[in-house]
Amino acid sequence: MSKKTYATAIRDVIAEEMRRDENVFVMGEDIELLGGIFGCTRDLYKEFGTDRIRNTPISEAAMIGAGVGAACAGMRPIVELMYMDFTLVAADQIINQAAKTRYIFGGKAKIPLVIRGQQGIGRGNAATHSQSLETIFMHFPGIKVACPSNAADAAGLLRTAIRDDNPVMFFEHKALYASKFEVPDDPDFCIPFGQAEIKRTGKDVTIVGSLLYVSRALEAAAELEKMGIDAEVIDPRTMVPFDMDTIIESVKKTGKLVVVHEAHKVAGWGAEVASQVVDGAFKYLDAAPIHLGAKACPLPFNIELENAVVPSVQQIVEAAKKVCYR
């Protein structure tokens, strides 16, 4: 085990996988000399050269499409998007090309492509640079979706993503890059997709959150404990495939559910979780599940406004109390 930051964990896995497999390469904006604006490729060009750590023009659609084409031709590209918000500039290349290519060609294509980058609040980046976009890539089939909430998960999920023969959207969170965590040193440390992690066991209420909202859910759980409410906190870790079983099992035990995410609440993935839990554990539910997410307005620049848009720890606590009729 080594204690390292989320950013370093990502960088190290990229380097190790590039050493292991010469077909792995990275392209993105400012990833050579600058090492990516969050340092996830820092100094890698020195070891691997600028063929494999490759600066691109500011052309996200071409960059991602080139990733699809290179993957079809036997490479294993990692495309770094500076902000995952820029998936919107290249949405067709992701949703219509990367995600559908295998299926529409009757299963003959293989697209080992990772599209990774950060998203979310916390740095005053305002409306077009602070969104959480994982839901839409969960909605359209054909692409896997990972959302690591700590450095170990970042390492284990990213290695799985790079070794996967399918396209993967890898959502990092800007506010987590500096956070430290124990990461296994095993060069084959992989976390399988589709396995949620129970971050805290509890018997009274199930709280599901991902990315930044894992730690916030845990904070809420600590608050709740003081009130005598014992919360179970679950991090799904991947959105596609999604481990609904672990959550349903938990709810069968607790009888109550709160889902919380930073993505907009309306038609966010939390609604999917809530409705599947209702479907799978209706008889066990003591209360209607509560689903929290960002308000239906763009993310504002001002920090107090920004914080007012996304769910607070206090709101998670209140929601848990409410489903517990407290």
Added chain:
Amino acid sequence: MSKKTYATAIRDVIAEEMRRDENVFVMGEDIELLGGIFGCTRDLYKEFGTDRIRNTPISEAAMIGAGVGAACAGMRPIVELMYMDFTLVAADQIINQAAKTRYIFGGKAKIPLVIRGQQGIGRGNAATHSQSLETIFMHFPGIKVACPSNAADAAGLLRTAIRDDNPVMFFEHKALYASKFEVPDDPDFCIPFGQAEIKRTGKDVTIVGSLLYVSRALEAAAELEKMGIDAEVIDPRTMVPFDMDTIIESVKKTGKLVVVHEAHKVAGWGAEVASQVVDGAFKYLDAAPIHLGAKACPLPFNIELENAVVPSVQQIVEAAKKVCYR
């Protein structure tokens, strides 16, 4: 009242609004001579000229961005997308520009822009030309979303959309263009956004569907009637704003809910409806709501496969029976 097709209803409203307000104009691919590939602007260039019925190059991002800019500068553009799937080529201009411009500029911009076109199954258009995309535009705030299920709604909602000072995504359905319906002749016939319509009253189960799934839900209701199940069928008509109250009221009466849409089931808007209904009418629910939608695979070309991906009338019937414990 005049009986007309869905396509003609759309065309007539565009013409009437263009006569009423010289700031209304249309741009899109092949809308002049060809009148749009579904005829929604047929012959309009003859009356209004090619300044106001304006062919564009195949450049969806520029086209929609130009709509935003023209709207900011006092025009009321209608942009026709040949297929709503092409929103993905221009997603940034819709989600980051059209939808956010007013908010990020502190409420100072006004964007009276309609982006309209057709989507969905029924013509063997395969994976990239048969999707249902309304959910993602519901997820990101700042843009209204309309989904007319018949010619009268197409007319009434489109007129409201054109007169609205906000951006509107207007989702037509390719399989509805030829369908006929009585449409009011009143040149000010508007259907307010955010008012669901109860298409059939019933006391046993509430079925919510939109676009093509309104008639399919009604077919299912007819089947159910034979079995002695009295279904209430509700068409939300607009996704943003969404009339949740009408649905919750209905479920308070029936105690059971089935939501069905052509959009992919996973993280589709039906999950949002189901989870809000659970939230708003938990105590009234006799059974877990069922949410039906397209399977998690791209839309295949073969017609039998296509039909296997989207919910069938039979599946709606089965779902309704299930929530009624029959």
Added chain:
Amino acid sequence: MISKEQKLWIYEIMNKIRYFELKALRLFEENKLRGSVHLYAGEEAVAAAVCAQLTDDDYITSTHRGHGHCIAKGAQLDKAMAELMGKETGYCKGRSGSMHIADFTKGNLGANAIVGGGIPIATGAALAAKLQKNDKVAVSFFGDGASNEGTFHESLNLAAVWKLPIIFICENNGFGISVPVAQSTSVENISDRAVGYGIPGVTVDGNDVFAVYEAFETAVKRAKAGDGPTLIECKTYRTLGHWTGDPQTYRDKKDVEMWRDTKDPIQLFKKVLVDAGDFTAAELDAIEEAAKVEADAAAEFAINSPNPDPADVMDDVFYDA
């Protein structure tokens, strides 16, 4: 210089494409085939003269008008026709139909129903070739209309700065559906856009096999020498509608007739071959006849093939190791 063998190959491919298209049109009119079907008749010289110079290891990406490229890149007519009919025996097991048809085993990375959608993908295949240091090239076929999509611009710039082994083939058939090029496109020759990427741009008669062949030959040399991409504009004309069922009110019947009767690429090529004494008219007629027979057989095969089983519809969304 085109070898005699290649000439024969090209002539044969052009005929295969033509009779495949005519057969597909017939099937469509007989309601045996459905969906969006865009026929390539009249433009065969481009696909054939280009693909004559590619091996199965080279890559292409194609468009919504993809049958011609698919056949020229080595596809069998029967499996292609079965795909158009959505059959299990089709190249894509009935998932793709006409608009996304591909034979991946031949380096065809697919027809692409999104206008401009395939251009970045071909660019990526060329990047792979460069990184793998093999001798492969990639070709991106696209239309005049597609040259106004953002992906065209981004891809040409990317390929140019990275000096990728790719050739961009713009098939300028005068229209994007009903819209004449001059109404949608701000340059006289689309090849002029090469200037904006610092790469060579040439315009050739797309109905002249020799012109296309030579321009492409030069471009491939450049690509393989590591000097980067070329943009080749092939001026051509589609003699059928944009899609099967197109009323074609947007163009003059006389123009269509003129192109069909006096500039047909197959007839032009045939005349040159016969005049030069390469082949006799009878030899070429036999090839034409064989293509017709093959297209008919392909239709039979497709008609008699089973539909895919709806129970398998979820297969192949993901690759499972």
Added chain:
Amino acid sequence: MISKEQKLWIYEIMNKIRYFELKALRLFEENKLRGSVHLYAGEEAVAAAVCAQLTDDDYITSTHRGHGHCIAKGAQLDKAMAELMGKETGYCKGRSGSMHIADFTKGNLGANAIVGGGIPIATGAALAAKLQKNDKVAVSFFGDGASNEGTFHESLNLAAVWKLPIIFICENNGFGISVPVAQSTSVENISDRAVGYGIPGVTVDGNDVFAVYEAFETAVKRAKAGDGPTLIECKTYRTLGHWTGDPQTYRDKKDVEMWRDTKDPIQLFKKVLVDAGDFTAAELDAIEEAAKVEADAAAEFAINSPNPDPADVMDDVFYDA
């Protein structure tokens, strides 16, 4: 020809921008200001010489590096600074911060944090002007890096075929963040890309007020005559980091010093004005001093302004009639 009055205005605007930027940098370093802040110092000649020729009725769209354009288009420093600090008194009530700042009342359709995102929007404003048959023009400012986005291509083509009254101003400051132009962009001069749209393209010294002014003057005439767009590339240099806090390891300190010390657009312009006897150094120094005072006052105003009320956060998502 620039009138004396305009010269003074331009000089004043350049100084306002410069001191605004330096003040913003200071506030950032003092942790009084946060977020992504991209400063325009060193590039002032472009915004000032262009906007000197616009009225409040003309439109601009701007970029992530938008303070200069905003001020040149008539914004007050105090409300602009308040916006950078996220205050209720800011132009966008604290919703936008630096990256989306705009004073809509002055025809500024906004800074745009999506690289290339504003180009189609300016094109649409120009379309509105054409449809409304008024005499307005639209200007789209964007960087060298943005010229590789698809929206650049689509917009220039659209504006060209529709002959819209728009001027595309590419501010080529040599870098897209850390990436030198030559590494990302396949042409020597970005103005060469005009060829691909059949429109005039010119490259000028972006640090020379007169050069920018004249090129723009010609372009406006063309636009107002109904002849369509022009692409003007202004070669310039940002003398501060890409964003506040940029380590700038990707470029040579000496280059930065050279540009700052010998090619500063304000100093160059000042010298010409004094040499030509238009103004005395003292007169110009007074203007500079006033700009400094105004920037300081703007900071004071911003610091003392209230934050927006989180209770209002949902306001303005939609316009309610």
